[in-house]
Amino acid sequence: MFKNQKELIRNQIFTASFEQRFFALYRKIFSIKEIEESSLLQWVFGATLFSFFITFQSWIGSSGITTEAFLNNDYVCWPWFQGCGEWYFLSALPYGYSQTIFYMAIFGAMVLITYLMWRRDWVLAHLLTTVLFLWKALVMLVLTYGMAGNYDYYHLVFAFVLLFLPLKIFFLKLTLVLFYFLASTIKFHEGWVLGTYFSALKTGLPIFPDGTIPFWTNMVIFMQVIGSWFLLSSNKVLQRTALFFFVTFHLYSGTIVQFHYPAIVLPTLLILFGPMYTHQKVPLNKKAIAGWSLVAVLFILQLSSVVIPGDEKITLEGNKYGLYMFEANHQCKSLVSIYDKEGEVYSFNRESSLSRHRCDPYKLWFSVQQICKRSEDNIDHVEIVFDHSINGGPFYRIVDEQNACDLEYKALQHNEWIKTPKEGAEIIGYPVKNIYR
Amino acid sequence: MEELETSLNFIVLQGLNGNEPVSLYPLQNLLLPFASELVALWWVVWMGVILFLFIKFIVLPLVRD
Numbered sequence: 001m002f003k004n005q006k007e008l009i010r011n012q013i014f015t016a017s018f019e020q021r022f023f024a025l026y027r028k029i030f031s032i033k034e035i036e037e038s039s040l041l042q043w044v045f046g047a048t049l050f051s052f053f054i055t056f057q058s059w060i061g062s063s064g065i066t067t068e069a070f071l072n073n074d075y076v077c078w079p080w081f082q083g084c085g086e087w088y089f090l091s092a093l094p095y096g097y098s099q100t101i102f103y104m105a106i107f108g109a110m111v112l113i114t115y116l117m118w119r120r121d122w123v124l125a126h127l128l129t130t131v132l133f134l135w136k137a138l139v140m141l142v143l144t145y146g147m148a149g150n151y152d153y154y155h156l157v158f159a160f161v162l163l164f165l166p167l168k169i170f171f172l173k174l175t176l177v178l179f180y181f182l183a184s185t186i187k188f189h190e191g192w193v194l195g196t197y198f199s200a201l202k203t204g205l206p207i208f209p210d211g212t213i214p215f216w217t218n219m220v221i222f223m224q225v226i227g228s229w230f231l232l233s234s235n236k237v238l239q240r241t242a243l244f245f246f247v248t249f250h251l252y253s254g255t256i257v258q259f260h261y262p263a264i265v266l267p268t269l270l271i272l273f274g275p276m277y278t279h280q281k282v283p284l285n286k287k288a289i290a291g292w293s294l295v296a297v298l299f300i301l302q303l304s305s306v307v308i309p310g311d312e313k314i315t316l317e318g319n320k321y322g323l324y325m326f327e328a329n330h331q332c333k334s335l336v337s338i339y340d341k342e343g344e345v346y347s348f349n350r351e352s353s354l355s356r357h358r359c360d361p362y363k364l365w366f367s368v369q370q371i372c373k374r375s376e377d378n379i380d381h382v383e384i385v386f387d388h389s390i391n392g393g394p395f396y397r398i399v400d401e402q403n404a405c406d407l408e409y410k411a412l413q414h415n416e417w418i419k420t421p422k423e424g425a426e427i428i429g430y431p432v433k434n435i436y437r
Numbered sequence: 438m439e440e441l442e443t444s445l446n447f448i449v450l451q452g453l454n455g456n457e458p459v460s461l462y463p464l465q466n467l468l469l470p471f472a473s474e475l476v477a478l479w480w481v482v483w484m485g486v487i488l489f490l491f492i493k494f495i496v497l498p499l500v501r502d
Contacts, residue, residue, distance in 0.1 A: 392459030
């Protein structure tokens with residue numbers, strides 16, 4: 001044991017007593033002993049690192065949080081941090097190298113983490129992975145409203161449990177099951193109960209006949225609400241059946257969503273519930289308080305959109321606070337008319353026919369607010385019109401405002417300027433079938 | 438498949454030219470009148486699952502101890 005301890009890289013580099021005390025405390029606070037003693041957690045650590053790789057390989061070329069995005073007003077901040085763009089410091093190609101330099105440093109860190117895992121120095125591997133976690137969390141939750149997908153929520157929470165919570169194995173299993181269970185709530189809607197999400201797509205449902213859509217969509221809801229809990233069962237047949245379903249589900253859904261989502265969820269699913277699975281009792285001791293607090297937070301976030309009055313599928317209010325994958329099939333068009341003080345009018349049309357592109361009035365509002373602020377001296381007023389159709393239903397004129405510069409956006413309440421059909425939003429037409437992208 | 442009235446005002450966004458109007462399949466038409474009831478039913482089942490799990494795995498063990 002002593003020899004092994006001596007061979008650890010941190011004990012060779014950081015020999016001062018205060019450094020040793022720091023690492024001992026760090027190891028204790030974040031329950032790293034659990035990782036050192038569990039090959040299952042070590043595999044999850046690898047899967048989590050792989051998910052960071054998947055994330056950053058898509059972010060390295062993204063202009064989402066670059067100075068150019070800020071200058072071109074091509075960014076969106078969260079409602080709670082409206083000045084996010086002023087903090088952007090990277091420049092992506094073809095405008096500059098700083099972003100690629102930054103992410104190649106992150107790539108180097110990921111290679112180093114892999115080496116540290118191989119050398120079994122889980123404290124240093126943990127410390128470096130925490131840096132990756134903090135960067136991802138900062139980007140997703142503070143710096144931009146627009147760069148993260150739902151799969152990133154999964155990854156961020158898995159990483160949080162793995163890195164910081166005690167009773168890591170139990171709460172990793174529980175959060176994965178809970179994600180299926182919580183994500184089912186977004187499907188309690190015509191789009192899934194009738195399956196209009198898919199019948200409104202030109203390509204319909206992959207593999208299965210379109211006439212059977214409601215059968216499959218309701219089966220998915222059933223498995224998410226009830227079947228997912230059997231992943232935690234002590235009954236081997238039930239547990240393996242549930243695992244088989246969800247593995248098949250991810251492979252099947254990959255025919256629509258492609259690699260990113262299954263690449264983040266499937267490895268962790270197989271590691272936690274595959275051959276290494278063992279049934280565990282529900283912990284109800286002091287050590288479990290942090291884990292149960294996280295569970296409570298996940299419930300609150302998921303239900304926040306339900307608490308806000310109005311159909312969040314059409315208003316998108318609170319939609320991104322919880323899981324929202326496949327919440328609705330969207331089509332929208334908007335018109336922004338800028339009236340300057342000389343009486344000239346500049347109009348911009350935007351359209352989206354892609355089912356996955358969330359037609360969020362907040363994004364339009366944010367963009368217009370930047371125009372209003374940046375050209376305050378020249379602009380008289382800005383008119384906005386926003387038409388939205390979900391799941392093949394009618395296009396409703398949900399926003400029709402004469403002076404968008406004066407509008408405020410309330411993050412946790414219904415905004416009166418976003419009209420729902422029940423509030424008298426006018427039907428202006430009907431959609432044709434669209435496409436998934 | 439039930440065809441929609443051709444007199445409706447269709448909005449064809451860029452890239453969707455030539456696509457057929459959205460319409461419902463027979464099974465969807467059958468379920469349509471009960472859609473809001475089905476949504477309510479799923480919420481009831483969802484809350485029932487929470488209640489069941491909460492009592493079985495949290496309340497009862499705490500009471501037993």
